Amino acid sequence: MKVSVLQFPGTNCEYDTQYAFEKLGADVEIVWHKDKNIPLDTDLLVIPGGFSYGDYLRSGAIARFANIMDSVQEYAANGGKILGICNGFQILLEAGLLPGAMKRNDSLHFISKYQTLKVINNDNTFLSLLKKDDVLNIPVAHHDGNYFIDNAGLKDLEENGQILLKYCEENGEAKNLNGSVSNIAGICNKEKNVFGLMPHPERAMEELLGCDDGVNMLKGFLQ
Known part of the structure; x- marks a missing residue:
């Protein structure tokens, strides 16, 4: 399987992501933001975490206009699978590939720790190897992870x-970590080919480093 990982100025999780997918047996390529096309043989496109463009203006707002994003939009429209992690999730929201928006954590503080998550829906590629209501222990590290969507959008x-x-x-x-509407940590689009989450499964790949609950999350894409 070919995994392409985008890289922006300020991205800091691209190599963690590369390591995680290579550990699962995938072929991984880092793609620079100034490129105009993602590799044609891409099976999964990952937009990793970090602070693209220093999170100036608004998290993900500048990265959304990078050269590569036209190709990302086309890839998504053609049914290509995309995973956005943390800042990658924020970029997908800014690009309109996922509904909703991100706000500053309600505590106004950066949150960095392991956090338990509940699987709400597993009828999708990403979480297909997990069961509904499974509880996972996955690191979070964000300042703007307060997911917002209006009542009509939440109902959808x-x-x-x-x-x-x-x-x-x-x-x-239930736990409200950062103010997110309905405690939401991750969503997908209606077509279930674009996925976004604030926690970092690529940092939970080995028991030696604290937890390997991220393995079956990312492995779902390799089936």
Whole structure:
């Protein structure tokens, strides 16, 4: 499987992402933001975490206009699979490839820690190897992770099975980590080929480093 990983000025998780997918047996290529086309043999496009363009103006707002993004839009429209992690999720929101927006955490502080998540919907490629209501332990690291969507948009997400992950306590009970509407940590589009989440599964690949709950998340794309 060929995984292409985008790289912007300020991206800092591209090599973690490369390591994670290579560990799962994928062929990974880093793609620079000034390129105009993603590789033709791409099976999965990943927009990794970091602080593209220093998060100036608004997280992901400048990266959304990079040369490569026209190719990303076309790839998504043709059914290509895209995963946005943290800043990558923010970029997908800014690009209109996922619904909603990101705000500053309600605490106004950067949050960096392991956080438990509940699987809400697994009828998609990303979470196909997990069960509904599974609880995962995945690192988070964000300042602008407060997901917002209006009531009509939230209803659409719920009705279409687009809510993938929610923040929770270790026992699976609901937890509001950062102010996100309905505790949402990850969503997908209606077609279920574009996925975004704030937590970092690529940082949860080995027990030696604290947890390997990210393995079956990313492995879903390789089936």
